[in-house]
Amino acid sequence: MSFFTSLSGMRNSQTDLAVISHNIANAETTGFKKSNTAFADIVATGGSTDPRLTPGIGSSVQGITQDFALGSLVQTGRGLDLAISGDGFFATSNVATGDLTFTRNGALEVQADGGLVDSSGELVQGFTVDATGTPTSTVPASINIPTANAAGSGLSNVSVNAQGLVSASYSDGTSEPVAQIALASFPATGGLRSIGQTKWEATAESGPVQYGNPGQGNFGQVRNGTLERSNVDLAEEMVGLLTAQRNFQANARALDTATAISQIVLNLQS
Structure with a gap:
């Protein structure tokens, strides 16, 4: 389960990076309006599931919205x-x-x-x-x-x-x-x-x-x-770029950890 949870996080970070990159690429495009990525969590649950034992199984892209705020x-x-x-x-x-x-x-x-x-x-x-x-x-x-x-x-x-x-x-x-x-x-x-x-x-x-x-x-x-001018704020986009990069790295590390734990379990069984 943890493999797919981390994978969903990595995919979402890639989407976030793509949106931010598109914003930065059009920072000098006349009349351009930036976009923002919104995410939602995914929960594995059923009607009879104890809410205290409900596990999360990752996240998904909820939507990519456009910001029509006035540019300078x-x-x-x-x-x-x-x-x-x-x-x-x-x-x-x-x-x-x-x-x-x-x-x-x-x-x-x-x-x-x-x-x-x-x-x-x-x-x-x-x-x-x-x-x-x-x-x-x-x-x-x-x-x-x-x-x-x-x-x-x-x-x-x-x-x-x-x-x-x-x-x-x-x-x-x-x-x-x-x-x-x-x-x-x-x-x-x-x-x-x-x-x-x-x-x-x-x-x-x-x-x-x-x-x-x-x-x-x-x-x-x-x-x-x-x-x-474009309504892209480069300083804000650079912060978002670093955040998306760190999120990707964190999910990749979680995937490595899950792989290591699985390997330990397999070694114990053998």
């Missing part, structure tokens, strides 16, 4: 670098499939055809607005910025304010509102599925996506010229 916001000076100061996600649509994903990485750029995309080339979602910049829709769509205005002047600059209003400036000195960036939230953020590239997708556990305007309700404001 750093200024970049680039107008289309956006960060959400508070809750919410940027919504993006895959150009080929139309699938929606969600991210905290607001490093955006304008394509040659006027599409506003994130760092992986997916189209940012937003609400249509009128000439005063007031949203006219509650259903987001891909943001496309006209590369020329009605007078034929070419696009010279794109800016975003704290309410997520995207404005286009043209070479003749005019500017006009184009769209308002839509922020997404979920009933249970911890249920989102990470799919890499600091993106998540909705699941049955997260609940359906809900869209809103930046700075309203529970949605945070949009800060331009700023990006959100």
Whole structure:
């Protein structure tokens, strides 16, 4: 029994090490959210077992949870670098499939055809607005910025304010509102599925996506010229790394001890 108990502890320490290593590897990844490992004990018992004689038979991984705490916001000076100061996600649509994903990485750029995309080339979602910049829709769509205005002047600059209003400036000195960036939230953020590239997708556990305007309700404001860094605390992760290593070593030593005791018993029998 002790062999399997120690083995479960070693396996769990390996899982803990893998999660911590992943956190450390992404300490400088924009918009990354760290994960934590939770464990549960395993008890060998039955309805008629004396509770005073109930042995434990090891532990198991109860779950790997994501920590969506806000990372530090750093200024970049680039107008289309956006960060959400508070809750919410940027919504993006895959150009080929139309699938929606969600991210905290607001490093955006304008394509040659006027599409506003994130760092992986997916189209940012937003609400249509009128000439005063007031949203006219509650259903987001891909943001496309006209590369020329009605007078034929070419696009010279794109800016975003704290309410997520995207404005286009043209070479003749005019500017006009184009769209308002839509922020997404979920009933249970911890249920989102990470799919890499600091993106998540909705699941049955997260609940359906809900869209809103930046700075309203529970949605945070949009800060331009700023990006959100990873929320990984390297000092905390290094302590966790040492703890996981010691746990692995302790379980390995317990396994060695169980092996030695078994060998002694076998020698006595022979």
